[in-house]
Amino acid sequence: MNSQTNESPNPKPTIWVLIAVASIGTLALNIFVPSMPNLVKSLNTTQSMAQLTLTFYLLSLAFAQLIVGPLSDRYGRRPILLLGILIYIIASLAAAFAVDIETLITARIFQALGGCSGIVISRAIIRDVYSKSQGVVILSYVTAVVTLAPMLSPILGAYLDQWASWRASFYFVAGFGIFIGLIGLKSLHETNFNLAASLNLSSMPKQYWSLLKQPEYLGYALAVAFNNSVFFSFIAGAPFIIADVMQLSPSIYAFYFLLVSGGYMGGNFLAGHFANKIKTDKMINIGIAIMLIGIIAALYCFTIGYSHPFLLFGPMGIIAISAGLISPNAIAGLLNVRPDIAGTAAGLSGFLQMTSGALGTFCVGAFHQSSGISMVVFMTLFAALMTLSFYILVGRKKPMAKA
Numbered sequence: 001m002n003s004q005t006n007e008s009p010n011p012k013p014t015i016w017v018l019i020a021v022a023s024i025g026t027l028a029l030n031i032f033v034p035s036m037p038n039l040v041k042s043l044n045t046t047q048s049m050a051q052l053t054l055t056f057y058l059l060s061l062a063f064a065q066l067i068v069g070p071l072s073d074r075y076g077r078r079p080i081l082l083l084g085i086l087i088y089i090i091a092s093l094a095a096a097f098a099v100d101i102e103t104l105i106t107a108r109i110f111q112a113l114g115g116c117s118g119i120v121i122s123r124a125i126i127r128d129v130y131s132k133s134q135g136v137v138i139l140s141y142v143t144a145v146v147t148l149a150p151m152l153s154p155i156l157g158a159y160l161d162q163w164a165s166w167r168a169s170f171y172f173v174a175g176f177g178i179f180i181g182l183i184g185l186k187s188l189h190e191t192n193f194n195l196a197a198s199l200n201l202s203s204m205p206k207q208y209w210s211l212l213k214q215p216e217y218l219g220y221a222l223a224v225a226f227n228n229s230v231f232f233s234f235i236a237g238a239p240f241i242i243a244d245v246m247q248l249s250p251s252i253y254a255f256y257f258l259l260v261s262g263g264y265m266g267g268n269f270l271a272g273h274f275a276n277k278i279k280t281d282k283m284i285n286i287g288i289a290i291m292l293i294g295i296i297a298a299l300y301c302f303t304i305g306y307s308h309p310f311l312l313f314g315p316m317g318i319i320a321i322s323a324g325l326i327s328p329n330a331i332a333g334l335l336n337v338r339p340d341i342a343g344t345a346a347g348l349s350g351f352l353q354m355t356s357g358a359l360g361t362f363c364v365g366a367f368h369q370s371s372g373i374s375m376v377v378f379m380t381l382f383a384a385l386m387t388l389s390f391y392i393l394v395g396r397k398k399p400m401a402k403a
Contacts (some may be wrong), residue, residue, distance in 0.1 A: 012129045015138055017187050019145045019237070020079065020180050022122035024088060025115030026149040028173045029057060032256075033235055034158035034250040035166030037243035042166060045101040051236050051365030053108045055358045058232070060112035061119075062354030065347055066204070068120040077121050078190045084117025085181040092174035096167045111173075118180070119146055120347075128191035147268075148329070149281075149322075151261040154235075158254030207344045211337070218336035219393025221349045223284060225356035227326050228388035230291070230379050232360035234260075234316050237375025245306055245372065256309045259317035267324015280329045281394065288387050289326035294318030295383045302376045312372075319379075326386075333394075356382075 032039070036050045044048075072080040072089045091111035098104035126138050160168040242253045271283060278286075297315035306312050334349055360378060367374040 011189065011192075013125060013188050015141060015314050017183055018125065018138065018142050020183060021118040021188070022142045022146050024085070024118040024177055024180055025061060025112065025148045026119065026146050027153050027176065028088075028092065028111055028115055029061070029153070030054075030150040030235060031153040031157035031173060032161075032166055032169040033154045034239050034242075035161040035169060036239050038161060038250075039104075039166045043098070043101045043104065046047040047240055048365040049101045049105075051361050053105050053375075054153060054236065055361045055365070056105050057108045057112045058354045058358035058361065060109045061116050062351045062358070064113050064116035065120055065350045065354070068117050069124060069347060070204075072117075072124055072192065076190050076195060077125055078184075078188060079190050081117050081121045081188065082181065082184055084114045084121070085177055085184060085329045086114070087111075088114030088117075089177040089181065090114075092170050092177055096170035096174065114177075125188075125191050128297075129382055135294075143251045148261070148265065151264050154257050155254040155261070158250035158257075161250045177262070204344070208348050211345055211348055211369050214337055215393040217334050217345065219390050219395075220330045220337070221332040221352050221388055222384050222389040222393070223328055224334070225352040226382045226389065227291075227323050227330075228353045229356040229360035229382035230285070230319060230386070231323060232357040233364050233375055233378040233382060234319075236361040236364040237372055238312060238316075239373070241306055241312055241372045242309065246309065248309065252309055256313040259310075259313045260320045263317040265318030266323040267321040268328065269324075270321075271325050271328045280333050283329045284326050284333075284390065287322040288390065289322075290325065291319055291322035291383055292387070294322060298376055300377060302372060306372065 040047055087110055091107045091114055095104055095107035097253050122142055130138055202236045239253060242248050294315050295351050301311040301315055335345055338345055363378045
């Protein structure tokens, strides 16, 4: 941590404030996913176009991560964060009032741009005001919420859709943004008292390239990225299977999605519990094995037909356990490749993670089949790519020391 940890004249934000600020971007990510079938009918559009609202959100979130941090270094955490929240609120309301799919997609792009400020700047504030040991603890809680929010928000979105309409999810996130904005105005003070003289963006591509040239970093980063692709391939296809194939309501989606969110939380718990007992690479190997079991189960359930929601969500619950094991260990691995530029490494990994998620949603939408075959095929493809990239780029090196 920097010297301003003890010199800041302003009070430190509480962990609950940081968690709330960090959650706005990922809360809006998936909250309306169960509503996409109804959105298609409401806006008289197609499934492929509806899925672009997810694809472009992820892409905007990915690219914004590369610029929000440097902007807050130059102009301060507080003004950039408050500006981001304002953009988020306006874009959420624009999405709620959208009368066509093009307007909704545009609103989602700006919603992600604003929401990203909470994710990035909350981490920067932690670096500003907490000691190294305290920061690790605070960051672990904040990261957990950022990761779990898109897992749990579809459950809320499904009930909002059933209670009102797909627009209710956007009204909700706009209201949440207003709430967080008021908290920010009152409780979040400036923490960056060493403003950068300039943005100095010219050196960033060189640092990114230096990381991508290292096989070990790339192997871990692709493990996180393709892991995300598997998840978002499912997210893009499952709501339409529930609505169009099984003819079931969004609340059914919400109920069975608990298998996915519960599986991921279980994987995260196991990763933390065995962190000091099992080496990073071995934990990833275990996660890959579990994921392949889940993929085989998903293929089998597809071949026999989705006669019950458990046949759709059960295999994904297994895959979610593996994701909870793989992601934290792979992130720990990639951050240790170049500790001197760990922040840059994390930002690049986040960019790859979001763009890969966007790729998953785009592929499933572009090759949509009502049977769900595109979802299962791309889940299998991305799981295979994750396995191959990890073993080729990381598996051949000498065993790592304990992470």
